[in-house]
Amino acid sequence: MKKAKKLTAEELAAKHQVAVNTFVREVWGEIPRELEVKLKSLKAWGFDLIAGLREGEPAVFVADQEAGRLPGDVYEERGERFEVKEIMEKLPRGARLLVRVSNEERRGVARLYYRSATGEETELFALPAAELLLAYFKKRGWGKLLEAFHSSGLTTEFIQSRGTSGKAWSFEALPPKMRRALREGADTIKKRAGVGRFTLVYFGKNKDGDDRYTVTWLLPTIRLLDVSLAEHVEGLLAALD
Numbered sequence: 001m002k003k004a005k006k007l008t009a010e011e012l013a014a015k016h017q018v019a020v021n022t023f024v025r026e027v028w029g030e031i032p033r034e035l036e037v038k039l040k041s042l043k044a045w046g047f048d049l050i051a052g053l054r055e056g057e058p059a060v061f062v063a064d065q066e067a068g069r070l071p072g073d074v075y076e077e078r079g080e081r082f083e084v085k086e087i088m089e090k091l092p093r094g095a096r097l098l099v100r101v102s103n104e105e106r107r108g109v110a111r112l113y114y115r116s117a118t119g120e121e122t123e124l125f126a127l128p129a130a131e132l133l134l135a136y137f138k139k140r141g142w143g144k145l146l147e148a149f150h151s152s153g154l155t156t157e158f159i160q161s162r163g164t165s166g167k168a169w170s171f172e173a174l175p176p177k178m179r180r181a182l183r184e185g186a187d188t189i190k191k192r193a194g195v196g197r198f199t200l201v202y203f204g205k206n207k208d209g210d211d212r213y214t215v216t217w218l219l220p221t222i223r224l225l226d227v228s229l230a231e232h233v234e235g236l237l238a239a240l241d
Contacts, residue, residue: 163212
């Protein structure tokens with residue numbers, strides 16, 4: 001095994017200086033794994049909810065909006081036959097949509113369920129959480145979330161970095177924009193996400209006057225499927241530039 005390179009005294013001092021000036025806001029507890037969502041959220045992710053026939057039996061299922069399914073359409077998918085009766089614009093009284101996120105085979109998986117008024121559940125889809133989030137962010141035009149996306153399990157990590165690193169600024173020296181980012185990061189976790197982590201390290205401006213920094217977010221994957229939270233984080237990332 002190749003011996004790891006030993007850090008010089010200067011490299012260790014630089015790493016220490018950045019570490020002590022990386023500011024953290026976090027709240028932890030149980031990571032939420034289930035969320036009731038509205039039909040408009042499903043549409044925001046790019047799906048239609050359909051009432052029709054599945055293999056000849058009455059069923060509720062989903063279809064990608066890009067497929068443009070219409071009442072009367074009959075099609076096959078994954079070896080099953082579907083017939084569209086109605087593109088649902090509202091849920092029947094007492095029915096619910098539930099999304100659950102779990103870690104399966106080394107990655108996050110999002111599963112959506114339709115629960116009828118009598119309590120029977122039908123799985124509508126099972127998708128890698130990363131695949132669902134990225135398609136959803138793209139559909140909504142959220143370029144900052146797409147650019148900063150790093151990984152997704154029960155939590156999803158975003159990393160946004162601008163410019164080269166250097167000497168990290170102390171909290172007392174941070175410009176107002178960066179202090180505001182820390183406050184808003186803390187508020188987002190406490191008031192919207194419930195649990196999560198936000199970090200910021202600031203290296204000042206480059207010769208062109210642009211800020212140099214690294215920001216990370218760690219947020220519950222299931223909360224990001226709430227359009228209002230995802231849109232809020234998109235706005236916070238955009239405000240840093």
